[in-house]
Amino acid sequence: MDHDLEKFPLLSYVLHQFNSDHHAPPSMAVQQTLAPSFPLLSDQEIISSLTKSIPTTITQTLSVLASLGSRPDPSAVSSARSKIAQVLRKESLSPEEAAKEAEIYAGVVRLEEVHDSYEKQLRSLEEELSKVYATAVESLLRSREEVNEEVVAVLKAAESGGVVERIDLSGHELKLLPEAFGKIVGLVSLNLSCNDLTFIPDAISKLKKLEELDVSSNSLESLPDSIGMLLNLKILNVTANNLTALPESIAHCRSLVELDASYNNLTSLPTNIGYGLQNLERLSIQLNKLRYFPASICEMRSLKYLDAHMNEIHGIPNSIGKLTKLEVLNMSSNFNNLLGVPDTITDLTNLRELDLGNNQIQAIPDSFYMLKKLEKLNLDQNPLEIPSKEVASQGAEAVREFMxxxxxxxxxxxxxxxxxxxxxxxxxxxxxxxxxxxxxxxxxxxxxxxxxxxxxxxxxxxxxxxxxxxxxxx
Structure with missing residues (x-):
């Protein structure tokens, strides 16, 4: 049996690929920790580069560690070191006698030191494999011509010390974004829309000055947690991908003014999203699979535009009235799920446009007349009783007067x-x-x-x- 390699997930994975008969695959938990940082591990060229980097001595190292047995308990090692120190301080013992008595405890310490020595070798190998992976990905990019001449030119300009603030690589059929992009520290705007990207590298977090990021119309299934380190990000467009969730860390992007996550497969929003995005003015989350809003969404006190149509939303939070700056609200086409709206919706005194069409709403609040700035109102395709469908079809002013x-x-x-x-x-x-x-x-x-x-x-x-x-x- 291999020494416990849970501490070295990449090494564990590569060893299994290297020799599946002698090395068991890493646990699912380990594989899940690898996926965000090493998304191309399944590529055969990448695996080939990694397995070739495994030293021939690894078998001996693991064999020695296995023969040593379990690592001593830290408290036992600490106690042994203390006993040795006490023995060596005894003036009543000659050096030979002290050494002989200390030998009783020295075995535990030596076992710990041997374990430590071999594990340092494994840790060094883990770090080396990580470097090999990065190099292999860069090589793969170039060999497959997935980085076109324009991308190469951008990277060379950055490497030569040139100031690059805006990059537009939309529609270039990119499949991978080189880690080297993280070195373009002066970048303010990055457009990667309409490509074939399946992941965004963690290196994106190094772009501390980035204000605009567009990765719409790709094949992203997740965003890196490191995106929360983009503290100056103002506009984020991730529409038309395969996202099922947004990372909780997105709440740290406190400068965000616009967030478009429409046309994805989102089933929920981060629970703390509203507490962090206090400056957000536009939130587009239409055409997803959202069932509920997190309570924190009503803490977005700067929000002016909220589009959540074509979801599965079961209700609007009672605290929606806190969004007093809201001007446009679209909750249409939540079909059989949205049965009504709370009275507090009439606290939205700056509301200009309200779309509640294609739901199951039977009545609107009696205080609806309070929405004095409302110009556009859609209540079509609802089983309306109050007001009647005839009144509703006449628009916002007629509905206000009726109420x-x-x-x-x-x-x-x-x-x-x-x-x-x-x-x-x-x-x-x-x-x-x-x-x-x-x-x-x-x-x-x-x-x-x-x-x-x-x-x-x-x-x-x-x-x-x-x-x-x-x-x-x-």
Whole structure:
């Protein structure tokens, strides 16, 4: 059996490729740790380069380690070193006697040192294999002409000390991005769209000045965790790939203003995304498989544009009202999943466009009239009851007026109901009349607030029905 090679995942993988009869494959957990850093390990040319780098002495090294048995427990080694020091300090013992007594404990220390010596060899070999891998990838790029002349020219310019701020390699049929791109430290904009990239190397994290990154229309299945180190990144476009998730580290890209992750296979968003992306203004996540928003999305206080149409979203968070700068919201075509919208949507007082078409919404909030800046409204393809489909088809202004009138009627009916109830409870005293007067005044205040009953509404602006004391009473 091989010595425990979990500490050396690349070596373990290469040894299995080198001789599968004598070396077991690494565990799935180990292979998963390898994939992000060494995505081309399955390529035969890469494997050939790596296996050729395995020294002939590796068999002997592993054999010796196996014969040594398990490494001593660290506490036992520490105790043995302490005992040896105590023995050597005894003045009552001659040097020969001290050496003989110390020998009792020296075996444990020597075993530890032998283990340490051989494991250093394995660690050195692991590092060497990593370098061989990088060199082999570069060689593979050039031999297959996957880096065209323009890419080579860009890299040469960077290597010669030239300042390169913007690179556009869109539509160049690139299959690999050389690690050397991480050396172009002055890069501000990088466009790699419309290629055949399957991964982005971790070296991208070295581009500390990068502000724009476009990797749309590739074949990416994941983004590197290191993307979170791009602290100056303002625009990130990863649309039209095969992404199933975004790394949690993306929340560290605190300068992001625009994020487009549409046309992917996302099933969720990072839980902390909203806490980090406080400057994000545009979020495009349409045509994915999202079922829910993380609660943190409502912490994106700078958000002006949110497009989440064509997903499987089951509900809009109640805290959506926090997004007071939101101007455009598209939640259309979530089909049978989206059944309604919360009352707090009417806190979005800067909303200009709202698309709720092609869902299962039966009614919109009674306070909908509060969305005074709303210019475009789509409620098509919903089983609407409030308002009716006829009213909804007439646009935002007609819907607002309908909801105003509806609320006024609700207030009037409630006034009448409470008045009748008060009349029944008077029992010959004046308390019922006081209650009727109190209700009348409150209802008058509410109708004036929403633009009816001749009130000016000039002291503090509109209030939602839910904010009045009367509303809570009923």
């Amino acid at each position: 105003k009138k509806r609320w006024t009627e609700i207030m009037a009916e409630e006034k009448q109901r409470i008045g009748v109830e008060a009349e029944r409870q008077r029992h010959g005293d004046e308390s019922g009349w006081v209650l009727i007067s109190w209700v009348s005044n409150l209802v008058s205040d509410v109708t004036q607030t929403i633009g009816f009953g001749g009130g000016s509404g000039g002291d503090g602006g509109d209030k939602k029905p839910g904010e009045s004391h009367f509303y809570h009473q009923i």
